[in-house]
Amino acid sequence: MTPTPPRPARRTVLGGAALAALAVTAGTANATSNATWPTEFPLPDGWRPEGITIGSKPYAYIGSLANGAIHRTDLRTGEGEVLYAGATGQAAVGLKLDRDGLLYVADSAGAARVHDSRTGELVTRFQLTGATGHFINDVTLLGDRAWFTDSLDAVLYGVPRGRDGQVRALPLTGDWVQTPDVNNANGIVSTPDGRGLIVVSSTPGKLYNISLKSGSAREITLAGTDDVAGGDGLWRIGRTLYVVQNRLNLISVFELDAKVTAATLRRTITDPRFDVPTTAARYGDRLYLVNARFTSPQTPQTTFTAVAVSL
Numbered sequence: 001m002t003p004t005p006p007r008p009a010r011r012t013v014l015g016g017a018a019l020a021a022l023a024v025t026a027g028t029a030n031a032t033s034n035a036t037w038p039t040e041f042p043l044p045d046g047w048r049p050e051g052i053t054i055g056s057k058p059y060a061y062i063g064s065l066a067n068g069a070i071h072r073t074d075l076r077t078g079e080g081e082v083l084y085a086g087a088t089g090q091a092a093v094g095l096k097l098d099r100d101g102l103l104y105v106a107d108s109a110g111a112a113r114v115h116d117s118r119t120g121e122l123v124t125r126f127q128l129t130g131a132t133g134h135f136i137n138d139v140t141l142l143g144d145r146a147w148f149t150d151s152l153d154a155v156l157y158g159v160p161r162g163r164d165g166q167v168r169a170l171p172l173t174g175d176w177v178q179t180p181d182v183n184n185a186n187g188i189v190s191t192p193d194g195r196g197l198i199v200v201s202s203t204p205g206k207l208y209n210i211s212l213k214s215g216s217a218r219e220i221t222l223a224g225t226d227d228v229a230g231g232d233g234l235w236r237i238g239r240t241l242y243v244v245q246n247r248l249n250l251i252s253v254f255e256l257d258a259k260v261t262a263a264t265l266r267r268t269i270t271d272p273r274f275d276v277p278t279t280a281a282r283y284g285d286r287l288y289l290v291n292a293r294f295t296s297p298q299t300p301q302t303t304f305t306a307v308a309v310s311l
Helices: 008-013 016-025
Strands: 040-043 049-054 059-064 070-074 080-084 095-097 102-107 111-116 122-127 136-142 145-150 155-160 168-171 185-190 196-201 206-211 216-219 221-223 231-237 240-245 250-256 262-269 277-283 286-291 304-310
Touching: 040 070, 049 102, 049 286, 049 304, 059 095, 095 136, 102 136, 102 145, 111 136, 111 155, 145 185, 185 240, 196 231, 240 262, 240 277
Parallel strands: 049 095, 049 277, 136 185, 185 231, 221 262, 231 277
Antiparallel strands: 040 304, 049 059, 059 070, 070 080, 095 102, 102 111, 111 122, 136 145, 145 155, 155 168, 185 196, 196 206, 206 216, 231 240, 240 250, 250 262, 277 286, 286 304
16 A cells, blocks of 8 residues: 655644544545445454554554554455554554554553554654553544543543654543543544544543643533443544444444534444444445454454444
């Protein structure tokens, strides 16, 4: 795969809302009819997938909780290869692919990694916090930063998009409720206007609109359901928000109001192939999800797959 060439000048002239729009439409500009492409493909045994990301070309990048490895699959054929072999003590949870070919990876033990998506080479690493008492979980791209969630602490981390710069810690305040000893902040996407972030708290299952200026969290009122328990990965297309509820084997599809103060449940998506799906990424008219199989034995012999559903 030849990624989009670096475009540093473009990043400096695009505002947050425009960048958010580009991120939402990634995977659609070059999409062709994918009716004959496989809707399920295998991953290496023992892979333990959690995150998936897809850019403007038909390649999925999938991380491993087992050792931080990264797998790249051609969506047209379902065939793939290990792009980065990982290492002892590493993990790859959420991932996002930037337009310049850099791959941002949440490494659960307090770190963020940046890889070259062509070669898998580790470009740089940011130590966000201590390795214990934290779980760096998911990531989204907005403006000049990649924003990471910490499931065990009420804080977001903004990492510079590129090789250098200072990490920004954004403590969560306002309506945010931090429940001890369980996963809280998990999936993360930008708001439709590109001025804030939407974060799902897996326990007890709430959505929040986060101010980038202050970190103040405003709970998003849900209509049509009481909660989004087990909320994991998020994907947004305009004002349509997809919430992957992992152990429920369900995707809840919400319509956001203009100010992102309320979300109305419009429909749900399920599939017999779901086996604790965690995160989703879009290409064309499909959402691709990885099956983490959290309710199954997590051994080197455990089989894993990714599946696609229609939007």
